[in-house]
Amino acid sequence: MNSRRRILTGVLAFALLAGVAACTGDGSGGVRGTPGAAGLRDPYFPRLGNGGYDVGHYALTLAYDPATGRLDGRAEITATATQDLSAFNLDLAGLTVRGATVDGAPAAVSRAGNELTLRPREDLDKGAEFRATVTYDGVPQTITDSDGSEEGWLKTSDGALAVGEPTGSMAWFPGNHHPSDKAAYDVTVTVPAGLKAVSNGVMTSEKKTADGHTTSVWHSAEPMASYLATLAIGRYDTTTATALGKVPVLTAADPQVAAKSAALRAGVPEILQWQTENFGPYPFAAAGAIVERDGDLGYALETQSRPVFPLGSFDTPTLVHELAHQWYGDSVSPATWKDIWLNEGFATYSEWLYAEDFAHTPAQKSFERAFADEDAWAFPPAEPPTSEDLFAAPVYQRGAMVLHKIRQTLGDDAFFEILAGWPAKYRHANATTEDFTRYVESVAGRDLGDLWDVWLYGDEKPAKP
Incomplete structure (x- = not known):
């Protein structure tokens, strides 16, 4: 996200825990499958995401009518069971579910808040790949954050725009909406003639239908966290x-x-x-x-x-900031929302580096300006107090300061090795703050506990930069 600070409140209301029936029998009097968890216990959004399975691919088939605001959708979710599974949840805000299948057989469907529970006809064995299909429709929700910024499905004068950080993607398709469960995507979108639909990845086809609509297909082969999925419809x-x-x-x-x-x-x-x-x-x-x-x-x-x-x-x-995120945040994604400073600190430091190379502004000067910003010292970047603080100044500015202190401590050769080595090591994966500090120390060849204690975790502002 850009350096305009977003404050997020009230999002927990969009991840209510679903009631799921207990274990099912295996037909011989024993107990086999159990329901997957209705949340992944994220430090800030504990009920976001779902347990018991890992998604490999989303195939979304969508049709949108800007005149009515109606979205018709079918989500085919290919996943692998990570436990013997009798039922599992998907995150979905609003919209009406018309039916669901698992491996082609009708599945029982129940709903509690943003938790959609599917119970397949037969239990799923641990390690088994399965395909869940959900058909749904309705007018997607716009989610308004406490500062007035909006995410989810944003209606525009000629179409719509879908954005999802941190929870808005559940407003337009069901899924496992936690950044730790990344997947490939194919998005097929049909819109009225004269409009275009633009999504992530490569457009593999675009054609006009017999009734005058236009259908386009977008393919994202590399794993993507659902909050990074987008769909833009308009002229x-x-x-x-x-x-x-x-x-x-x-x-x-x-x-x-x-x-x-x-x-x-x-x-x-x-x-x-x-x-x-x-x-x-x-x-x-x-x-x-x-x-x-x-x-x-x-x-x-x-x-x-x-x-x-x-x-x-x-x-x-x-x-520069948003393109840098393609390495830091999109390819290397946070394991939990607590690790968001790894996204924003690197992207902010990329701005400092670009200014150093092209605007004759040394990164040290940018560091000193950030150091002087009292808002940047409200809390340690690795420990935002609440979900409301995930996009506040310390995550960006002090996150970038951590990187500059690494550069000062280790020198440019080691620092630029880290800049490229970190996204190479965790390419298309997830990483934690602990993964990062351990990696930096492996490059440094020594303990950097004093640096982490002051700049990453410390509550007090140092007396001088």
Whole structure:
């Protein structure tokens, strides 16, 4: 997310625990499968996500009518049972479920708040791959955070925009909506003639249907956390280019902001070239950006392979920030929301590095400015007090300060080894703060406990930078 601080409150109301019946028999009087957990005990959103299975692939087939706001959807979820499973949950906010199957057989469906429970006809064995299909429809919800910013499904004048950090993706498709369960995606979207649908990854086909609609298919082969999934529907002006010799770049802009954003959109390949030189190989098969009018979106977000921006936030530092997230946050994703500083600290430091290379502003100068910001010292970056603080100043500014202190302590050679080595080690995986400190110490060849105690976990502001 961009450096405009978002404050999140009230989100726990969107992850209510579902009541699920207890164990089922195995037909011989014994007990075999048990229900998967209705939450993953995330430190900030304990009921977000679900246990008992691991998703490998989402196939979403969607049709949207902007005139009515209605979304018709079918989600085919391919997953592997991680326990003997008698029932399992999916996160889904609003919308009406019309039916569900597991491996082609009808499944019993129950609903409690945002917990959708499916009970297959037969228990699923641990290690078994299965396919759950959910058919649903309705008008998707917009989730409003305490600062007035919105996520989930945002209705625009000519269509809609779906964004999901941290919980909004459950507003438009059912799934395991915790960043620890990443999956590949195929998204097929049908919209009225004259509109375009833009999502993550590579567009594999686009064709007009017999009734005058347009259907496009988007493929994301690399694992993606659900909060990074996006769908933009509207009358977009699109441009294509190539980055890094082989990566297709697609940018889309609302016609009202297309001209003003054109020059910077054309700069995406150049920025990616600089980033690969510092951060290592680009981790995805596609790249780009989506630029909306300011009234349609209130913040920039690092949606995977194709970040979204309102025009007012579409400037060079923010573009550098969101593209850096493709390495830090999208490819290497947080194991829990407590690890969010690893996303934002690296992305913020990428701004400092870019300013050092192109704006004659040493990173030390950016560090000193951040150090002087009292808001950055409200709490340690690795320990936000509540979910309301996940996108506050310490996560960004003090998170970047941690990285600068590593650079000062170890020197540039070791630091730039870490910049590229960290996303290489955890490419397309999840990582914790402890994973990061352990990795840095392995490169340093020594204990860095004093650095972590002061800059990462310390409550007190040092007397001097």
